[in-house]
Amino acid sequence: MSKPPETDNRMEKIVSLCKRRGIIFQSSEIYGGIGGFWDYGPLGAELKRNLRDTWWRAMTRERDDVVGLDATIIMHPAIWKASGHVDTFADLMRECTISNKRVRADHVEPQSGSIMRFKSAKAPTGWTLDREVTILMRQGEHIESFRKRVRQLIAQNAGAAAGKPEDIELQGEEKIEVVERSVDFHPESGGLLNEARPFNLMLRTYVGPTATENDIAYLRPETAQAIFAQFRNVCDSSRVKVPFGIGQIGKAFRNEVTPKNFTFRSREFEQMELEFFIKPDEAVKLIHGKVTAWSEGADLSEPKPDWGWEMWHRYWVAQRTAYYASIGLGADVLDYYWQSRNDLAHYARACVDILFKFPFGTDELEGIAARGSFDLTQHQNHSGKQLEYFDEELKAACDAMTPEQKSSFVAETFSHRTTPHISLEEITATCDKLFKGLYIPHVIEPSAGLDRLALAILANAFAEEEVTDEKGKSEIRTVLRFHPRIAPVKVGVFPLLKNKPELVAKAREVVAMLRPHMAVFYDETGAIGRRYRRQDEVGTPFGITIDFETLGEGDGSQKETVTLRERDSMEQKRIPISKLLPFLLEKIL
RNA sequence: GCGGGCGUAACUCAGUUGGUAGAGUGCAACCUUGCCAAGGUUGAUGUCGAGGGUUCGAAUCCCUUCGCCCGCUCCA
Numbered sequence: 034m035s036k037p038p039e040t041d042n043r044m045e046k047i048v049s050l051c052k053r054r055g056i057i058f059q060s061s062e063i064y065g066g067i068g069g070f071w072d073y074g075p076l077g078a079e080l081k082r083n084l085r086d087t088w089w090r091a092m093t094r095e096r097d098d099v100v101g102l103d104a105t106i107i108m109h110p111a112i113w114k115a116s117g118h119v120d121t122f123a124d125l126m127r128e129c130t131i132s133n134k135r136v137r138a139d140h141v142e143p144q145s146g147s148i149m150r151f152k153s154a155k156a157p158t159g160w161t162l163d164r165e166v167t168i169l170m171r172q173g174e175h176i177e178s179f180r181k182r183v184r185q186l187i188a189q190n191a192g193a194a195a196g197k198p199e200d201i202e203l204q205g206e207e208k209i210e211v212v213e214r215s216v217d218f219h220p221e222s223g224g225l226l227n228e229a230r231p232f233n234l235m236l237r238t239y240v241g242p243t244a245t246e247n248d249i250a251y252l253r254p255e256t257a258q259a260i261f262a263q264f265r266n267v268c269d270s271s272r273v274k275v276p277f278g279i280g281q282i283g284k285a286f287r288n289e290v291t292p293k294n295f296t297f298r299s300r301e302f303e304q305m306e307l308e309f310f311i312k313p314d315e316a317v318k319l320i321h322g323k324v325t326a327w328s329e330g331a332d333l334s335e336p337k338p339d340w341g342w343e344m345w346h347r348y349w350v351a352q353r354t355a356y357y358a359s360i361g362l363g364a365d366v367l368d369y370y371w372q373s374r375n376d377l378a379h380y381a382r383a384c385v386d387i388l389f390k391f392p393f394g395t396d397e398l399e400g401i402a403a404r405g406s407f408d409l410t411q412h413q414n415h416s417g418k419q420l421e422y423f424d425e426e427l428k429a430a431c432d433a434m435t436p437e438q439k440s441s442f443v444a445e446t447f448s449h450r451t452t453p454h455i456s457l458e459e460i461t462a463t464c465d466k467l468f469k470g471l472y473i474p475h476v477i478e479p480s481a482g483l484d485r486l487a488l489a490i491l492a493n494a495f496a497e498e499e500v501t502d503e504k505g506k507s508e509i510r511t512v513l514r515f516h517p518r519i520a521p522v523k524v525g526v527f528p529l530l531k532n533k534p535e536l537v538a539k540a541r542e543v544v545a546m547l548r549p550h551m552a553v554f555y556d557e558t559g560a561i562g563r564r565y566r567r568q569d570e571v572g573t574p575f576g577i578t579i580d581f582e583t584l585g586e587g588d589g590s591q592k593e594t595v596t597l598r599e600r601d602s603m604e605q606k607r608i609p610i611s612k613l614l615p616f617l618l619e620k621i622l
Numbered sequence: 623g624c625g626g627g628c629g630u631a632a633c634u635c636a637g638u639u640g641g642u643a644g645a646g647u648g649c650a651a652c653c654u655u656g657c658c659a660a661g662g663u664u665g666a667u668g669u670c671g672a673g674g675g676u677u678c679g680a681a682u683c684c685c686u687u688c689g690c691c692c693g694c695u696c697c698a
Contacts, residue, residue, distance in 0.1 A: 045691085053633050053648080059689080065671060066689045128623075136695075234696080255698080290623080290695065297698095304698055386697075397697055482698030500658080508659070529656055558650085562658035569658090581655060596657065603658065 043392040047495050048295055050511065054571050056080065056491070056521075057296060069292030069300035071484070076571050079521035079552055081303075081487050084360070085282055087519060088305045088481070091356050092280045098336075099278040099307065100271055104259030106284055107240065107250050115415035116258045116408065118235060118251075131166055131186055131224035141226070143214035146171040148225075149179070152205025154187055162187060167209070167225040169218040180206075186222055236286040236300070252286035257478060260308045261408045264420055275422055275474050276336065276345070278309035282483065294393050296484045303483035309349065310474035312424065313406065314341045315446055315467055320430045342382065342475055346403045349479050350385050353399060357387070361516035366390050366493055367398075380407035387481075389489040398489055399481035406473040413473065421471045428470025439468055490519060494572055500603075513572030514601055517620045523551040524575040524617060525568040531557035540579040543595070543610060550614065551621060565598060574600045575617065583610075 051057040055074030059066045073081050093101045113119045127138050147170045154162040166187065170179045184201045217226050236252040239245075253259070260279045267279055282305045292298050317324045317339055324341040325331075331344065333351045340348070350369075357367060368388040377384055384402040388395045413420040431439070447460045466472060494513040501507040517523060526544050528536035537557060547553045554573065556564045565576050576598040582591035597608045597616075608616065 048690095049633060062689090064688085068689065132624080132694085285698075287696085287698090293691085298696075299698095302698065306698085400697070480698060485698060510659080527657095530654075532653080533655080560654095560658085560660055561656075562660065564659095565657080566659045576657095578657065580657080586655085598657080605657070 043492075043495070044295065046497075047392070047491055050495070050513075050570065051077065051491065056571070069289055069298070071296045071299055073487075076521040077487070080490070080515075080519065081483065083519040083521070084486055084490065085303075085305070085483060087360055088356070088483075089280070089282060091359070092278075092305075092307055096278075098273075098276065099280050099309070100267065100273060102260055102263060102267065102279050102281045103283065104256070104263060104281065106253050106286075107238065108253060108259060108262065110250050111415060112258050112262055112412075113235065113251050113254075115411045116261075117411070118254055118258075127226040127228070129219035129222050129224040130227055131168060132219065132222040136219060136226070141216040141218075142220045143216050144169055144171060144218055144220070144223070145213045145215070146174065146223075147211050148209040149183075150205075150207045150209055151183070151203045152207070154201055154203050156201050169212075169215070169223040169225075171223060182223075186224070234288050234290075236288055253284075254287050255285050255306070255480070256281045256283045256304045257306050257308060257480065258408070260306070261412050264310075264409060264412075265418065268422065275424060276309065276311045278307050280305070280307045282306075294391070294396075296488050297391070297393075297396065299484060302485075304480060305483050305486075306478065306480045307349075308408075309345065309477045309479070310422075311340075311342060311345050311477060312427070313467075313472050313475050315464070316424060316427050316472055317341060319434075319442065319467060320426055342403050342405075342477070345477050346383055346385075346401065349401050349477050350387075353387060353401060353479050353481070357398075359516075360490065360519050361514075362389065362489060362493060366489075368395050370397075380404060389485075389493075391489065391492055397482075398485050399479060401477065401479045404476050404478055406475050408476065409473045420473060421466065422474050424470045424472065427467065427472070431468040431470065434468075439464070490515065510566065510569060512569040512600065515572035515574065517574040518622070520572045520574050520621075521552065522554045522568070522571065522573040523621050524577060525554045525556055525564065525573050526577045527555075527561060527564050527579070528557050529561060529578055529580040535584055536579050536581070539583055543577060543579065543613070546610075547614065547617070550618060565603075569600055572600070574620070576600070577613065 048057075051074075052059075054076060056077035058072045058074050060070035060072050061067045089101070093099045110119075127136055127141070129136075149168055149170050151166045151168075153164070154166070166183070168183055168186075170176070180203060181199075183203060184199065188201055218224065219226055235254050238250055238252060239248040240250045241248045260281055264279070267273065283303065284301060285304050286301050289298055289300050292300055296302075312320075314324050321339040323339060325337060325339045325344055326341050327343040327347050331347070333344070333348045336345070336348060354364075354367070358364075366389060368390065370386040370388055372381075372384040372386070382403040382405055384400055386397045387399040387401065389398045409420045412418075434442075443461055443464045446464060447457055450460060463472075491513070494515045496512050496514055498510050498512065499507050500510045515521075524547060526540050526547070528540035530536055540555065540557070544553050544555050554568065556567070558564070561578060568576055576596075578596040578598065580596065581587070583593065583595055585592035591607060593611070594607045594609050595613070596605050597613070598605045
């Protein structure tokens with residue numbers, strides 16, 4: 034998140050358009066809605082389906098090194114223990130009793146100072162605070178500046194009712210005791226923290242009708258873990274060879290504290306995730322004698338056998354960028370955030386966020402993480418099942434090595450270790466596995482949000498432009514400039530007038546011809562200009578109008594031709610009906 | 623969860639000191655040999671977010687609740 038929000042109400046207009054034209058509705062609206070859940074209407078469902086298809090095509094069908102998976106939303110709860118979600122998604126949180134700000138219980142910095150208590154507070158506005166306030170006066174903090182700080186803090190949280198901070202009168206000040214390195218006070222406000230309580234971001238449910246504690250299960254907070262859990266089965270059944278990937282699209286659920294920005298942060302959302310498994314760098318080294326590392330300007334167009342994880346990571350960033358370009362999100366609207374060492378989760382080696390410039394700020398569309406072998410290792414340890422991959426090529430390479438070469442490899446691996454506390458024994462064990470052709474693959478994880486993508490596509494497509502007609506009257510044209518490939522409706526077909534049966538019949542013929550190949554919308558009501566604009570508003574890229582020339586009127590030279598109108602330029606041209614299908618198919622595939 | 627703002631037709635919004643709803647757009651039907659929200663005629667639509675209270679009477683006042691938007695811990 035960065036960039037100041039735009040001053041115009043672009044986002045509101047998009048939300049309004051989405052509702053009015055059946056793209057996105059609030060879930061359960063007739064019952065007052067439910068926070069963080071959104072439905073896709075007729076056009077939104079088409080849009081989302083198109084997006085989902087482009088991902089699936091680009092990531093699985095058009096590649097020979099990626100296969101698909103479609104796993105359940107509810108899985109064995111142990112999966113979430115192994116993945117770390119039970120622990121990291123169920124942090125103990127404590128709240129400041131004054132500011133209500135939350136902190137993770139294990140993230141409270143110890144502080145020293147005097148515990149102060151105020152019995153109550155009141156303001157000239159008539160506002161009163163009738164409860165005790167306990168707050169830490171930090172070591173070295175001047176009593177007056179401390180009181181000023183307390184007033185400000187109280188005023189901030191009382192809202193407008195309390196008036197100006199300096200007018201607040203603190204009552205019954207009392208010094209309780211002096212404490213050293215206490216973790217009971219909020220790091221910023223200094224206010225007393227309440228009891229720690231669990232804060233679970235995973236949605237729970239019960240499997241089985243008894244619904245006891247033993248039946249607790251979770252709705253998956255990400256689709257990725259199923260891929261790791263089924264890694265063995267995919268390997269055993271699909272004749273895949275590392276490097277290869279498993280892709281999956283599906284729903285995921287998170288009990289977000291603050292759903293916001295329309296569909297951007299929802300509690301139920303859809304992910305498109307790829308886990309791309311690669312050989313550990315050590316295996317690459319053993320096979321090829323070297324590992325190609327990333328350098329500026331490296332050729333990422335075709336994967337090479339001697340690539341190390343860094344190259345693969347960069348490769349996927351490039352692939353995903355090309356994907357976004359193919360559906361209309363170019364370099365001008367995207368941004369990248371390379372996480373620093375400090376941002377990274379302990380198991381991640383690198384992570385890049387691909388960001389989109391939303392009207393409410395630049396925010397994440399996709400994260401591409403290099404996760405090492407963390408996940409598979411975790412599942413191997415927790416499940417007790419072997420998740421190592423047997424690499425024939427590696428085995429053959431190692432069989433050709435002398436014992437001396439092997440021991441010098443171990444020594445070299447140890448001296449170049451990236452994990453500081455790892456022992457020589459552990460390194461030796463791992464290397465012995467490698468010499469037998471065994472390793473746990475490392476993984477590159479491009480993980481994208483489908484709903485976020487849909488929102489980005491909408492925000493990117495939304496345009497209001499001023500058009501001036503021949504009479505010099507100007508007005509606003511609302512248009513969604515979807516790439517034809519992902520537009521919910523590809524073409525609108527219109528008889529110029531609906532009270533002429535010949536025109537209607539011909540238009541119906543054109544619809545029947547196109548319908549098996551694409552989403553077509555037929556409209557005969559109102560004036561032709563209105564029908565064009567209606568389609569502009571939902572992003573239909575082409576409009577076809579059947580007129581009397583189509584039927585052979587006039588000099589007959591335009592028989593069997595129609596007007597083809599292009600959404601963005603609003604230009605019209607005459608095209609034979611027989612050429613419509615090839616023309617349109619070329620644009621939308 | 624806390625603070626601030628908001629909730630009236632499909633959408634955008636009016637609605638006076640309490641007297642049971644209005645505009646524009648859109649939508650529907652018909653007319654029109656004509657291509658950029660064209661023109662004409664006709665028409666439909668609201669538990670005033672929900673529940674409760676005060677009152678002879680509530681969109682309007684009070685309480686509760688739900689949702690949305692903006693700020694605090696989130697990373698698809």
